[in-house]
Amino acid sequence: MAASDNHSQSVRVEVRGLRKSFGHQEVLHGVSFTVERGEIFVLMGPSGSGKSVLLKHIIGLEEPDAGDILIEGRSIRDEGVMDLFRMAMVFQSGALLNSLTVGENVGLYVAEHRLKPPAEIRRVVAEKLEVVGLKGTENKIPAELSGGMKKRVAIARALVIEPQLILYDEPTSELDPLIAITIGQEILNLRDRIRATSIVVTHDRDLAFGIADRIALIAEGEILLVGAPDEVRRSAHPLVQRFLNADFKPKQ
């Protein structure tokens, strides 16, 4: 495992028998897995398999129909438990507030919770933007940024929270391969720097095998297997093999 042994800041996440339906369609059929402290855990699977819905449950944006999520052994359904841990999510679209500048977006958490004086917020914002390679972009508005830059701003915004658990929803979708590698590298750097537990949802196989300590394959709302990247590659499960070996066949 690539993570440092110093895991005092990171948290253990346990998902137990999670079920969720929208209308008559059940999208999660009793999903269970555990993410260890400081681990990069990648949830991989085809589109519509329930990955993003699962992520929204972990951060508390969705209520499960059945099952539970435990952080450090405490159910997130219990009053006040979500406030005990610092968690952040990097959305697929970045989800930057379009009415705010880049600097205001990145400093939003500390400014709204009045955790630091304005001068200190400006310093922290500049520091986090430098970490993601966007030094000096504080006064730009999100509409002026490319897709990759928006994602990096979203990562900077998550960093300001100093999270113990960081969730990434499709961090490399819509990005060119070079930016995708930069983002993947950034996820690894962050884990090593802030020791946070990371859960990454993706269907990008290169990213998954490049950064994961363990990979879970999910299809149609069920976990097919969980294991280290090599174990997943060696799996004989037909759906896993089909997903891992799917390739474009050009016309002869």
Added chain:
Amino acid sequence: MFRDIGQLVLLFWRTLASLPLTWRHRQKVGEQLHEIGNASLLMTCILALFIGGVLALEVGPTMVERGLANFLGGIIGFSLCRELAPVFVAVLISGRIGSAMAAEIGSMAVYQEIDALRTMNINPTHYLVLPRLVAICVAMPLLVIFADLVGWLGGALVCATNPEIALNQQAYFENLRQMVELQDIVHGLIKTFAFAVSIAIVSCHQGLRTIGGPRGIGRSVTKAVVNSIILVLILDYFLTRLLLQLDI
């Protein structure tokens, strides 16, 4: 429908409970006040001027025929401040500001900005609804006071310049001063305050529950405007009855 009413009441209650946080959000309240005033003051004055004028044009000649020309100032002043100005300003604000609130919050909901706020432990009611509610509750009564003054002026101009009425401004304003009391203006402002609350809550509620992309945003905006206007007119009737019973 009952679920919607329940959600509206809940949103109203949560926003009321967050009122002590207003000072913390004063910058956003200021921005919203600027938005509402900037977008609506000129339009309010133009509407008020012409509504006052039309009122004079409609009732003036008939009252002159019956020898009641001296009461024109009072009648126009009375109708404007108790009923017409609060209602037309509420309809105008529903269309201009209510729609903007629903569109802005709706697009934030669709593009996951509100989810992002929640993940940062920032309450969307405190961050989005509270500043808008406070700003509209401050701005609308001020707009109605402007509308009263400009509407009275519009009535006076028509009374003085229309040959069928030919009532000089001194007589017009003298009668207005005799008939319209502070209590009548307060009556209008109490109704305005209730309209402001209903427009803000209905519009923000529609914005927050927006789903389904640009079409969903359009649907929310339409619903926000239509529901706000309907609620304003229903509230107008019941508040008028209540205030009359309370002798206000």
